[in-house]
Amino acid sequence: MENPTAPKAGAMLHLRGNTLFEGDPVALPLTQSSMYHLPGDWTGGPSYGRVDNATWEHLEHVLAYLEDAPTLAFPSGMAAISAALFATVKAGSKLLIPSDGYYVTRRLSERFLQNLGVEVEQRPTTSFADGGFEGFDVVFAETPSNPGLDLCDLRAIADAVHAAGGLLIVDNTTMTPLGQRPLELGADVVAASDTKAPGGHSDVLMGHLATRNEEILQAAREWRQFGGGIPGPQEAWLAHRGLETLEIRFDRMCSTAQVLAERLAAHPRVQAIRFPGLASDPSHGLAKQQMLRFGFLISVTLDSAEQADAFINNCPLIRAATSFGGVHTSAERRARWGDAVAPGFVRISVGTEPAEELWNAMAASLAALGS
Known part of the structure; x- marks a missing residue:
C-alpha cells in the first residue's frame, strides 16, 4: 500500500509515562474543575474550564500523535465536523459534500449552512471528482462512505481541489488513523467521531479535528x-482509556x-455485499492503494426489511443499535433512517468476539x- 504506515502503538501507550516523575500516577488523572487558582495578574496558565482542561489536553496529545498533526478534541464527531466547516466556510462560500455520506453532515449543511449564505452542492462518492472542483472553496469528502462503503481517491481529489484553490476536509470516522491517513494523502483537515472505534466501548461521545494548517486550527x-x-473531562478520560486499546x-x-465478509x-x-477487502468489491483496488x-464495517443486502430485522434481532451475538465501532458486534437496517439503500440493507459493525x-x-x- 502507498499510504504511510500508522504510528507505533507501543510508543502511543507511553507518551505520558515517559514524562512522569517518581510518585506520579501512571493512569491519567481526571481534572474535574471549572475554576483555577488565579492570584494576581494572569500569566498565561489554565484560566477557566471552557478554555483549559488537563484531561482533554492529554487526550489531544495522544490523538495528535496518531494523526501526526495538531489536534483538537470535541464532545462528539458532529461537533468536530461542525468546527471544521465553520472554521473554513463563510457567507458566499461554495461547499461540496457527499450525497451518500453520513446523513447528519448533509442535514447540518442544508439546515444551517445554506441559511447562512453558503452554497451547498452534493455528489455521490463514486463520482465525487466528476465535474472538477473549480469554484468550490471547501470540499468535504468521506471514504469509505457511510453506510454504502463506496470509496473515492483522496490523493487525486486533494490534488485537484488544491489546484482549483480550495480546501479538502475528510471525515475519517470509519477507518481511524490506524486504517487510513487522509492528511498524508493531501487533505487539509481530518474530522472524525471518536465515539466509534477510538472510544470503543459504546459509553462515550467524543470527536476530534486534526490539521497542519495553523489558521484553520x-x-x-x-x-x-x-x-x-x-469535551467534558470525564468523557475525555474515557476516550483516552479507549485509545489505549x-x-x-x-x-x-x-x-x-x-x-x-468472505463467508457472507x-x-x-445475501443478495449483495460491500466490503473493501473483498477482491470482488468495486473499490478493492483503490482500497489497497490508500488504506x-x-x-x-460490512454492508449486506437481504431480501426484505423483514429478513434484515430477523437476521439482526435473532442473532445472539449482534446488538441491534445505531452507531458502530464498539467491542460488541452491532447491526442496523439503515433504510429506517432514510438512507438511499434497499429495504433489506444491513450495516454490520464487527466487534471483538472470536471470529468462529x-x-x-x-x-x-x-x-x-x-x-
Whole structure:
C-alpha cells in the first residue's frame, strides 16, 4: 500500500509515562474543575474550564500523535465536523459534500449552512471528482462512505481541489488513523467521531479535528472556545482509556471482518455485499492503494426489511443499535433512517468476539430466515 504506515502503538501507550516523575500516577488523572487558582495578574496558565482542561489536553496529545498533526478534541464527531466547516466556510462560500455520506453532515449543511449564505452542492462518492472542483472553496469528502462503503481517491481529489484553490476536509470516522491517513494523502483537515472505534466501548461521545494548517486550527479552537462546544473531562478520560486499546481492538475487528465478509459473500441469503477487502468489491483496488486496513464495517443486502430485522434481532451475538465501532458486534437496517439503500440493507459493525463463534451465530440466524 502507498499510504504511510500508522504510528507505533507501543510508543502511543507511553507518551505520558515517559514524562512522569517518581510518585506520579501512571493512569491519567481526571481534572474535574471549572475554576483555577488565579492570584494576581494572569500569566498565561489554565484560566477557566471552557478554555483549559488537563484531561482533554492529554487526550489531544495522544490523538495528535496518531494523526501526526495538531489536534483538537470535541464532545462528539458532529461537533468536530461542525468546527471544521465553520472554521473554513463563510457567507458566499461554495461547499461540496457527499450525497451518500453520513446523513447528519448533509442535514447540518442544508439546515444551517445554506441559511447562512453558503452554497451547498452534493455528489455521490463514486463520482465525487466528476465535474472538477473549480469554484468550490471547501470540499468535504468521506471514504469509505457511510453506510454504502463506496470509496473515492483522496490523493487525486486533494490534488485537484488544491489546484482549483480550495480546501479538502475528510471525515475519517470509519477507518481511524490506524486504517487510513487522509492528511498524508493531501487533505487539509481530518474530522472524525471518536465515539466509534477510538472510544470503543459504546459509553462515550467524543470527536476530534486534526490539521497542519495553523489558521484553520486557530479558527476551530476559537469556535470551540467561544461557542462552548468543549469535551467534558470525564468523557475525555474515557476516550483516552479507549485509545489505549485501539490498536488491539482495531486489528481484531478488521481481521474478523475479512473472514466474515468472505463467508457472507458466498451465502445464498445475501443478495449483495460491500466490503473493501473483498477482491470482488468495486473499490478493492483503490482500497489497497490508500488504506492501511480494510476496516470493520460490512454492508449486506437481504431480501426484505423483514429478513434484515430477523437476521439482526435473532442473532445472539449482534446488538441491534445505531452507531458502530464498539467491542460488541452491532447491526442496523439503515433504510429506517432514510438512507438511499434497499429495504433489506444491513450495516454490520464487527466487534471483538472470536471470529468462529461470531460466524456460527450469524450463520444460524441467516439459516433461520428460510424456516
